[in-house]
Amino acid sequence: MSTSDAGDRRHRPLYMILSPRSLSYAQAALESLFRNSVDPIDLYLVTDSATDAMALANAVAALSPDPRHLWSVTAEEQLNDAEATLFGKLPHLRAFRHGHPCWRKVTDPLLLSKPGEEMILLDPDLYFPNRFRFEETPATGLSLMWQRPNCLLPPEVVRAAMAAGIKLARHVDIGVSHWRSGSDLEWLDWMIGTLGGGAALPRIMHIEAIVWAAIAMREGGGYLDPGMWNCWHRTQLKRVRRKLGASGESILSSEPWDTMKCFHAGGEAKWWVPEYVAKHPGAGCNELAALSPLKPFVELTQQQYEGEQRAKNVLRQLGYYRVFGAQSK
Numbered sequence: 001m002s003t004s005d006a007g008d009r010r011h012r013p014l015y016m017i018l019s020p021r022s023l024s025y026a027q028a029a030l031e032s033l034f035r036n037s038v039d040p041i042d043l044y045l046v047t048d049s050a051t052d053a054m055a056l057a058n059a060v061a062a063l064s065p066d067p068r069h070l071w072s073v074t075a076e077e078q079l080n081d082a083e084a085t086l087f088g089k090l091p092h093l094r095a096f097r098h099g100h101p102c103w104r105k106v107t108d109p110l111l112l113s114k115p116g117e118e119m120i121l122l123d124p125d126l127y128f129p130n131r132f133r134f135e136e137t138p139a140t141g142l143s144l145m146w147q148r149p150n151c152l153l154p155p156e157v158v159r160a161a162m163a164a165g166i167k168l169a170r171h172v173d174i175g176v177s178h179w180r181s182g183s184d185l186e187w188l189d190w191m192i193g194t195l196g197g198g199a200a201l202p203r204i205m206h207i208e209a210i211v212w213a214a215i216a217m218r219e220g221g222g223y224l225d226p227g228m229w230n231c232w233h234r235t236q237l238k239r240v241r242r243k244l245g246a247s248g249e250s251i252l253s254s255e256p257w258d259t260m261k262c263f264h265a266g267g268e269a270k271w272w273v274p275e276y277v278a279k280h281p282g283a284g285c286n287e288l289a290a291l292s293p294l295k296p297f298v299e300l301t302q303q304q305y306e307g308e309q310r311a312k313n314v315l316r317q318l319g320y321y322r323v324f325g326a327q328s329k
Helices: 020-036 050-062 076-086 091-097 101-112 155-163 185-195 207-219 236-243 248-252 267-271 273-279 302-317 320-324
Strands: 012-017 041-047 070-075 118-122 142-146 172-180 221-223 229-231 262-264
Touching: 012 101, 020 041, 020 050, 020 267, 020 273, 041 050, 041 076, 041 101, 050 070, 070 076, 076 101, 091 101, 091 185, 101 118, 101 172, 101 207, 142 207, 142 229, 155 185, 155 207, 155 302, 172 207, 172 229, 172 262, 185 207, 236 248, 248 267, 248 273, 267 273
Parallel strands: 012 041, 012 118, 041 070, 142 221, 229 262
Antiparallel strands: 118 172, 142 172
């Protein structure tokens, strides 16, 4: 299920874990990616079943991607033999792969790539408003998007990491990640086991962020330029506007579309992007092919984390989250 290469230019290898049930918002990510990537890409979509793979293949084909791009769809079970070979003696990593579907963003690209190859890892709730080029993947280490709040949770897993001396990066956003295949899998297996074990960890998507935060501090690298790689920030003003009845589309209108390469529409914002794009077809459309340097990772200290938790507990007791909790649509 792929297109043919129109030339001999290097294709950037991209990986996305995607269910057809997410296409209501992920279609905007795929369409804008195929349309606006300056470089030819080779997109590997990984999904849950053979039925899902066929549905995704039909959906991507309907987008009529530029023929210079390559793409393919793989069902999870098609990688089981590669899992047995690569992760055969790593029980925590194998169990982790079969936990929450989002966790496969860590494991499955390793099963589809060769040691040393770059891997550009994508979430499905992205939008690429301008002509852009992905940044260079570090020779060693990891690059991640940056976000203002700390989303590392649940607290018991974060505290287990800190108690074991596992350093975690702060401000981690995993909408777009750059990594290279061939990481220290034995350490990764140990780290997941230390967090609680792949089979025993709470099956919530946020565990993935903790794992990336740990890899970042061990392997090095840095944050992508947050001006170019923009993560949705649900500020107090946006919460109030939403509570007063403002539409998601109108709230997104305040984002700096003309100057960003990528928008990670985390949380409720992912449901608003298709409407915004439909009403603002001319937003963006600039050429942003210049490369930006990484910014050094910042470690999350235990003192900082516990201070953040105390502040959240106060807000919870005051009823803040009951009043301003996320509204999905």
